[in-house]
Amino acid sequence: MKLRTGSAGETEALAEAIGALVRGGDVILLAGDLGAGKTTFTKGLARALGITDTIVSPTFTIVREYEGRVDLAHLDVYRLDHLQELHDIGFDELVDDSRVTVVEWGDVVAAALPRDRLEVWIELPAIPEESDDERIVSVSVHGPSWYERRAELERALAPYAGGGAAC
Amino acid sequence: MLILALDTSTPCVSVAIGINGAVLGEVQLSRRAGEPQRHAEQLAPAIQYLCAELDVELAQLAGIAVGIGPGLFTGLRVGVTTAKVMAQSLRVPVVGIPSLDLVAYRVRHTSRLIAAALDGRRKEVFYALYRPVPGGVQRVSEYEVGTPDDLASELMARGDEVLLVGDGALLYRERLLEVHRSELAGLAYAAPSPAALVELAAARFEREEFTQPGELLPLYLRKSDAELQWERGRQ
Numbered sequence: 001m002k003l004r005t006g007s008a009g010e011t012e013a014l015a016e017a018i019g020a021l022v023r024g025g026d027v028i029l030l031a032g033d034l035g036a037g038k039t040t041f042t043k044g045l046a047r048a049l050g051i052t053d054t055i056v057s058p059t060f061t062i063v064r065e066y067e068g069r070v071d072l073a074h075l076d077v078y079r080l081d082h083l084q085e086l087h088d089i090g091f092d093e094l095v096d097d098s099r100v101t102v103v104e105w106g107d108v109v110a111a112a113l114p115r116d117r118l119e120v121w122i123e124l125p126a127i128p129e130e131s132d133d134e135r136i137v138s139v140s141v142h143g144p145s146w147y148e149r150r151a152e153l154e155r156a157l158a159p160y161a162g163g164g165a166a167c
Numbered sequence: 168m169l170i171l172a173l174d175t176s177t178p179c180v181s182v183a184i185g186i187n188g189a190v191l192g193e194v195q196l197s198r199r200a201g202e203p204q205r206h207a208e209q210l211a212p213a214i215q216y217l218c219a220e221l222d223v224e225l226a227q228l229a230g231i232a233v234g235i236g237p238g239l240f241t242g243l244r245v246g247v248t249t250a251k252v253m254a255q256s257l258r259v260p261v262v263g264i265p266s267l268d269l270v271a272y273r274v275r276h277t278s279r280l281i282a283a284a285l286d287g288r289r290k291e292v293f294y295a296l297y298r299p300v301p302g303g304v305q306r307v308s309e310y311e312v313g314t315p316d317d318l319a320s321e322l323m324a325r326g327d328e329v330l331l332v333g334d335g336a337l338l339y340r341e342r343l344l345e346v347h348r349s350e351l352a353g354l355a356y357a358a359p360s361p362a363a364l365v366e367l368a369a370a371r372f373e374r375e376e377f378t379q380p381g382e383l384l385p386l387y388l389r390k391s392d393a394e395l396q397w398e399r400g401r402q
Binding site: 087 | 201204239240241244287288289290387389390391392393394395396397
């Protein structure tokens, strides 16, 4: 699904809509350049999970964990150079039915992520229509557990459609 | 010859001290469901306890045996690092044995094909298949990581009577017991056995099949050897 948001607030709201559908054990690959809004997205997702703590970028701690209705592990692999480091931080044990795991720059470590996952790519539009805060958000489902939620997800994200052809 | 054996490849902490392949004592600590793992806190006190109760000085140890996984990495590295450091500081040889072998060895008195499976998290198991042979087991597959479905398909394709063992087999028993003529070994067999490690390691020490402490590595089955490709945007 190719979606379009007009502001950081709208990107957060889109993430919140996705958050309403996530459940423990989910992994979300979050991709996008510096400043694209990956942490903004995670804030919206966290709100849907009932997390009240402020979401802070995990760039320097690599992983931050939050408690909510469903817990959240927020990873940022930006500082990693080697796939082994992902195992060193205990990634495989982090992915657990009790929590949702969001991996910023997840595309770089995709080989080590579970195949069953949601992918969210955030990009700046080539030509913004009104503001510099506009974003193109591409959401795609991978694996059986997300595939069965696909219709629900499409309904939840329908308000943001219009970013081009469906995918 | 006194040997210290330890395995931390599952949520359990397992320690044993053996002499010439016979177990003098063993400690196995499990955790309740949902409790965090405490390998780092539990391993050294467990070793100390066993040494004290069995009247064994560390300096008397002639070797260290360690389960090298495949298993949960955060626990595994505690055991492997402890084994390395102890072997180096005591100047004794170390032997690493795959943890799946330890699980299979415990149930060697069967006529069935043995499928040892340990929980790998993320809905996957580490597994290997074994045949009982006189005095032990012989591995008849590679060490694999895959979904319970992958393991079930492999077992169905083989068509043997199967004995499922290990915490991964217990966790996914509903799916795995769908395999025709399969049977499940109970909770008592779920974790790698430190006693099995004492027995299997004794043979290796006798044959002097040691590993240099510096070369002892955990057994990884997941992709971990790649440099990350930062094609874009990292400053």
